[in-house]
Amino acid sequence: MRKSPLLSIVAFCGVVAASSPFAAEINIVGLANTCNSCHGMDGFSAGQANPSIGGQSADYLNKVMREQRSGERYSSVMGRLLKSYTDEEIAALADHYSRQEWRAAVQERQLRLSLRGKRVHNMVCKKCHGAKDNKAKDETIRLGGQWAGYIQAVLNRYVDPKYQRPSDEMAEAVNSLSPEDIEAVSHFVASNK
Amino acid sequence: MLNWTRRDFIKAGGASLASGLAGAPFVASGAARKARVVVIGGGYGGAIAAKYVKRLDPQIDVTLVERNKHYVSCPFSNEVLSGERDIESLTFDYQGLAARDIRVIHDEATAVDPVRKTVSLKNGKALEYDRLVVSPGIQFNWKAIEGCGPEMEKTMPHAWKAGEQTLLLRKQLEAMKDGGTAIIVVPPAPFRCPPGPYERAAQMCAYFKHHKPKSRVLILDANTAMSKRPLFEQAWAALYPGMITWTPASNSGKVLRVDQSKRTLVTEFDSYTSDVINFIAPHKAGQIAHIAGLTDAAGWCPVDPFTMESTKHKAIHVIGDASAAGDMPKSAHSAGSQAKATAAAIVAAINGQTAPNPYYVNTCYSLVAPDWGFSVAGLYKADGDKIAAIPGSVVISPTDVAPFTRKEEAAFGLSWLANITAEAFS
Numbered sequence: 327m328r329k330s331p332l333l334s335i336v337a338f339c340g341v342v343a344a345s346s347p348f349a350a351e352i353n354i355v356g357l358a359n360t361c362n363s364c365h366g367m368d369g370f371s372a373g374q375a376n377p378s379i380g381g382q383s384a385d386y387l388n389k390v391m392r393e394q395r396s397g398e399r400y401s402s403v404m405g406r407l408l409k410s411y412t413d414e415e416i417a418a419l420a421d422h423y424s425r426q427e428w429r430a431a432v433q434e435r436q437l438r439l440s441l442r443g444k445r446v447h448n449m450v451c452k453k454c455h456g457a458k459d460n461k462a463k464d465e466t467i468r469l470g471g472q473w474a475g476y477i478q479a480v481l482n483r484y485v486d487p488k489y490q491r492p493s494d495e496m497a498e499a500v501n502s503l504s505p506e507d508i509e510a511v512s513h514f515v516a517s518n519k
Numbered sequence: 520m521l522n523w524t525r526r527d528f529i530k531a532g533g534a535s536l537a538s539g540l541a542g543a544p545f546v547a548s549g550a551a552r553k554a555r556v557v558v559i560g561g562g563y564g565g566a567i568a569a570k571y572v573k574r575l576d577p578q579i580d581v582t583l584v585e586r587n588k589h590y591v592s593c594p595f596s597n598e599v600l601s602g603e604r605d606i607e608s609l610t611f612d613y614q615g616l617a618a619r620d621i622r623v624i625h626d627e628a629t630a631v632d633p634v635r636k637t638v639s640l641k642n643g644k645a646l647e648y649d650r651l652v653v654s655p656g657i658q659f660n661w662k663a664i665e666g667c668g669p670e671m672e673k674t675m676p677h678a679w680k681a682g683e684q685t686l687l688l689r690k691q692l693e694a695m696k697d698g699g700t701a702i703i704v705v706p707p708a709p710f711r712c713p714p715g716p717y718e719r720a721a722q723m724c725a726y727f728k729h730h731k732p733k734s735r736v737l738i739l740d741a742n743t744a745m746s747k748r749p750l751f752e753q754a755w756a757a758l759y760p761g762m763i764t765w766t767p768a769s770n771s772g773k774v775l776r777v778d779q780s781k782r783t784l785v786t787e788f789d790s791y792t793s794d795v796i797n798f799i800a801p802h803k804a805g806q807i808a809h810i811a812g813l814t815d816a817a818g819w820c821p822v823d824p825f826t827m828e829s830t831k832h833k834a835i836h837v838i839g840d841a842s843a844a845g846d847m848p849k850s851a852h853s854a855g856s857q858a859k860a861t862a863a864a865i866v867a868a869i870n871g872q873t874a875p876n877p878y879y880v881n882t883c884y885s886l887v888a889p890d891w892g893f894s895v896a897g898l899y900k901a902d903g904d905k906i907a908a909i910p911g912s913v914v915i916s917p918t919d920v921a922p923f924t925r926k927e928e929a930a931f932g933l934s935w936l937a938n939i940t941a942e943a944f945s
């Protein structure tokens with residue numbers, strides 16, 4: 327998925343994307359504004375089931391949207407919407423949102439849940455996601471400050487083989503977790519600002 | 520600078536393109552306000568239009584005219600009927616918009632002069648505009664059915680504008696004897712919130728199931744099609760088996776006449792009565808759209824699909840339920856999407872630029888129980904003289920999914936509500 331930086335520049339400059347069913351030319355502000363009603367102003371979500379996307383890395387956003395579009399990654403609504411988006415539009419959106427400010431969701435921290443979550447995180451998640459998870463980097467989600475409810479829902483999907491899971495590594499890692507572990511670790515990483 | 524990093528390149532490109540990039544904030548040209556935009560109607564459409572005009576160009580003077588001090592969201596108001604939520608959770612004020620340098624006037628727009636470009640208010644004053652956004656929502660076309668009139672609101676509440684009406688319908692459901700049948704009368708399309716009546720049937724049953732298990736819901740429908748039909752029928756059968764009867768127009772479900780004194784609804788072959796009649800009368804565009812001469816013979820406002828500008832009067836844009844927006848359903852999300860396209864078009868016009876490509880999206884969640892939601896989503900574009908659905912893009916949730924997905928979609932629905940109300944009112 328290393329193509330995205332180049333694609334996003336092309337898209338940003340308003341080059342004609344002839345294959346788009348949506349519009350002949352990308353108007354990135356208008357295109358990105360359509361996301362706000364579900365993902366919040368500038369991608370800062372006000373609801374805990376919908377992830378904040380402003381300030382995630384472009385590579386990550388690009389990868390996720392492409393996987394949702396192809397069905398490689400389960401989604402409820404996104405895959406349906408993205409079916410009509412071109413690679414260029416997806417790359418432009420990923421680029422746009424990567425340049426928005428990351429704002430941590432305000433969530434109450436529960437000490438006991440957090441401690442359990444930290445143990446799970448150390449054992450299972452830290453190896454790949456790092457100790458803090460609070461930077462936008464590569465194709466990895468920025469977890470610190472994301473909504474716990476969203477993280478928990480995504481992890482739950484990795485447990486259930488009915489869902490299309492884009493990463494075997496994640497599926498394997500999450501499979502070792504109980505529902506309580508999942509809740510705890512979601513809570514922990516979300517508050518890990 | 521040959522060794523630009525990607526970020527530098529984007530920054531520089533962004534800066535040099537900023538003036539030409541439609542929709543980007545415009546640079547202040549002086550202390551004076553450059554133009555006046557007036558928005559009539561503070562629902563989802565009007566509130567979002569006002570906010571985005573200001574956001575795209577802070578130098579534009581924006582005034583929002585809205586009768587009420589508070590707005591009550593229609594989306595999710597069916598949960599008030601089941602008792603799942605209270606009306607306060609759906610009530611918003613305009614302080615958030617006022618804090619964004621938007622002038623909010625709580626008054627009624629009584630007339631529009633499209634030549635002199637003024638809006639008259641009930642208080643006797645007039646507002647001048649360079650661009651006007653009309654977002655009045657719907658009103659009921661009482662004359663469309665024999666025996667109907669606005670007085671029915673008190674006895675057979677529509678609850679199709681949320682607030683007092685919702686609470687009245689809830690009160691009637693509470694007063695109904697167990698074993699009764701509540702009737703929902705569905706108007707002919709196009710009407711606001713196409714899946715709403717069927718969601719409402721489910722939410723009424725959610726209340727009955729716990730409090731009046733012998734009670735039923737009868738839907739008398741002026742249409743033969745049902746929005747999200749496979750999903751509703753699946754949910755009704757699973758959650759409220761035998762409790763909901765849908766009688767479409769093809770089966771004599773269309774109400775042709777009403778006898779208010781006897782509380783009788785007459786269809787082609789049958790007549791019905793009940794202690795609870797949720798009478799949703801046929802719709803037309805809100806009154807100010809008619810007064811301003813923006814409507815067509817069908818009672819809706821034809822618009823340019825690229826800018827939502829009225830085809831009847833220049834410099835007036837009509838958005839939301841009142842507009843004839845082609846294939847787009849009349850929903851809060853549609854209204855917001857149209858509002859954003861309109862704001863971009865208005866700001867471009869004021870700054871002497873061409874309107875950017877509009878992007879029209881609809882997303883609509885229905886909750887039939889707290890942990891059971893599903894959706895329809897679709898993309899639309901300006902295509903010739905209408906807003907057309909992008910082929911294959913309008914898709915409902917699949918029916919063959921695990922209960923977990925339904926629960927998840929219910930959660931997404933709640934997050935949608937949190938985000939779109941923040942977008943509109945904060």
